[in-house]
Amino acid sequence: MEKVMPDFKNQIERLTEIGIALSAELHLEALLEKIVRYARELSQADAGTLYLLLDGKLHFKILQNDTLQIFQGGAGAQPITFEPVLLEKNNVSAFAAIEGKTIVIGDVYECAEFDFSGPRRYDAITGYRTRSMLVVPMKNHEGAVIGVLQLINALEPETKNIIPFDADAVRLTEALASQAAIAVSNASLIKETKDLFNGLVKVLAMTIDARSHATRKHIQRVATLNILLARAINEKKDGPFAGVNFSEKEMEAISIAGWLHDVGKITTPNWLVEKKSKLERPFDLIELIRERFAFIREQLSAAGCCKQENPQTNAQTDAAIKNLEDDLQFLCECNKPCEQMDEAALERLRGIARKTYIENGKPRPYLNEEELRALSVRRGNLTPEEIGVMRQHALWTKKILAEMPFKGHLKNVPMYAGQHHERLNGTGYPDGLAAADIPLPSRILAVADVFEALTAKDRSYKKETNLMEVFALLRRAAQNGELDSDVVELLIEDKVFERLDDV
Numbered sequence: 001m002e003k004v005m006p007d008f009k010n011q012i013e014r015l016t017e018i019g020i021a022l023s024a025e026l027h028l029e030a031l032l033e034k035i036v037r038y039a040r041e042l043s044q045a046d047a048g049t050l051y052l053l054l055d056g057k058l059h060f061k062i063l064q065n066d067t068l069q070i071f072q073g074g075a076g077a078q079p080i081t082f083e084p085v086l087l088e089k090n091n092v093s094a095f096a097a098i099e100g101k102t103i104v105i106g107d108v109y110e111c112a113e114f115d116f117s118g119p120r121r122y123d124a125i126t127g128y129r130t131r132s133m134l135v136v137p138m139k140n141h142e143g144a145v146i147g148v149l150q151l152i153n154a155l156e157p158e159t160k161n162i163i164p165f166d167a168d169a170v171r172l173t174e175a176l177a178s179q180a181a182i183a184v185s186n187a188s189l190i191k192e193t194k195d196l197f198n199g200l201v202k203v204l205a206m207t208i209d210a211r212s213h214a215t216r217k218h219i220q221r222v223a224t225l226n227i228l229l230a231r232a233i234n235e236k237k238d239g240p241f242a243g244v245n246f247s248e249k250e251m252e253a254i255s256i257a258g259w260l261h262d263v264g265k266i267t268t269p270n271w272l273v274e275k276k277s278k279l280e281r282p283f284d285l286i287e288l289i290r291e292r293f294a295f296i297r298e299q300l301s302a303a304g305c306c307k308q309e310n311p312q313t314n315a316q317t318d319a320a321i322k323n324l325e326d327d328l329q330f331l332c333e334c335n336k337p338c339e340q341m342d343e344a345a346l347e348r349l350r351g352i353a354r355k356t357y358i359e360n361g362k363p364r365p366y367l368n369e370e371e372l373r374a375l376s377v378r379r380g381n382l383t384p385e386e387i388g389v390m391r392q393h394a395l396w397t398k399k400i401l402a403e404m405p406f407k408g409h410l411k412n413v414p415m416y417a418g419q420h421h422e423r424l425n426g427t428g429y430p431d432g433l434a435a436a437d438i439p440l441p442s443r444i445l446a447v448a449d450v451f452e453a454l455t456a457k458d459r460s461y462k463k464e465t466n467l468m469e470v471f472a473l474l475r476r477a478a479q480n481g482e483l484d485s486d487v488v489e490l491l492i493e494d495k496v497f498e499r500l501d502d503v
């Protein structure tokens with residue numbers, strides 16, 4: 001029975017429309033799905049399979065069957081678990097790929113040319129009957145086969161009886177296949193470039209994370225929490241984020257900004273990143289002080305020796321040495337990072353610094369100005385200058401990313417990343433921006449960054465008390481107008497941070 005094809009001219013018009021639709025689809029998985037759908041539409045096929053030729057094998061990418069209502073592969077659909085087809089000529093799809101030729105079969109059960117045990121087995125399991133078949137190689141602009149389109153069971157439009165694929169169906173499918181192959185090549189190229197870029201971004205983040213043991217995985221965790229927060233915002237149907245819905249493209253920009261937010265740390269000196277004591281720069285100056293104190297001790301002992309007959313002087317020398325040792329001990333304590341150094345400790349420090357000893361005939365202070373300044377740091381272990389250098393990483397993030405050609409939907413990546421230390425009340429850096437100039441993605445990143453920093457110390461935030469403290473600190477920062485309170489509440493109330501545990 002001759003298949004009744006709809007008007008061929010209409011089909012050509014449809015083919016043109018399809019060609020345009022295919023070239024507009026840049027998402028590879030969605031594109032593959034569309035190719036099979038359109039090919040089935042043009043050829044009136046009940047079922048279709050698309051394979052891509054990768055590593056010398058045909059990989060199942062899309063499987064559609066109307067009768068069985070099976071739709072596998074593609075964007076968001078069930079994955080396909082079939083093993084790839086080897087390039088052996090007894091397989092009809094492999095043959096089409098090897099020879100670059102179209103194969104048309106009236107009834108596969110009567111065809112002895114190829115091994116159809118696979119389809120037969122499939123039919124036995126599903127109750128389907130594979131009959132007519134059209135196998136078309138997909139050739140790109142260079143004539144290279146990049147995949148195979150296999151259509152099964154052409155249906156007579158009125159009766160839905162299975163009929164052979166006719167000459168029109170073959171021609172239309174071949175035309176579609178070549179358009180499809182070019183679209184697939186383009187989409188693959190875009191995907192490969194994107195994957196490569198994302199891979200590079202992650203490698204860069206991992207490299208920076210690896211520089212410091214203290215901040216290990218900081219960027220990875222911030223990037224993850226950042227995207228988790230953005231997703232949580234998208235899921236919100238009420239409250240302050242009811243009207244916010246980041247598109248897929250915006251999510252991509254948000255994600256990349258998260259991964260690149262601390263890229264400026266590449267310029268921070270390693271000794272500063274790793275700095276453990278107040279006098280470390282990059283070697284610990286406390287060692288020089290120790291040597292100096294040993295020298296002073298010798299002077300004191302020598303002075304005592306000269307007057308050994310006098311027991312009183314002897315006792316004075318012992319006391320002076322004891323004092324010196326106490327002072328050194330105290331300086332070693334001061335050298336450690338601290339929560340809050342009190343006034344009495346500072347006063348004692350200044351007192352030690354004022355003491356002098358004789359070197360080359362000249363009096364010298366126990367501590368020079370730089371040492372005194374470093375040891376006088378009241379909180380942590382960084383001097384104001386060092387804090388300034390650390391903070392420069394945000395400026396460097398801005399500068400570095402400004403050099404990268406972020407275009408289109410990624411154009412805001414440098415802004416989001418460069419603003420992660422800006423605060424809504426204008427106290428942030430590098431630019432001290434006001435709230436109106438800080439968009440939501442930058443605010444999300446800032447909250448993710450602070451949360452990670454607060455919980456990074458021992459990763460013990462799972463303990464309820466520690467977590468409560470972190471919440472209190474975040475809420476205080478929101479109240480002070482530093483962090484966005486809606487984002488902070490979302491993080492806390494929706495327990496978004498719990499999904500971070502796998503990182």
Ligand SMILES: [Fe+2]
Nearest residue numbers: 261262420421
């Ligand atoms: Fe930072």
Ligand SMILES: [Fe+2]
Nearest residue numbers: 222261262449
């Ligand atoms: Fe950070």
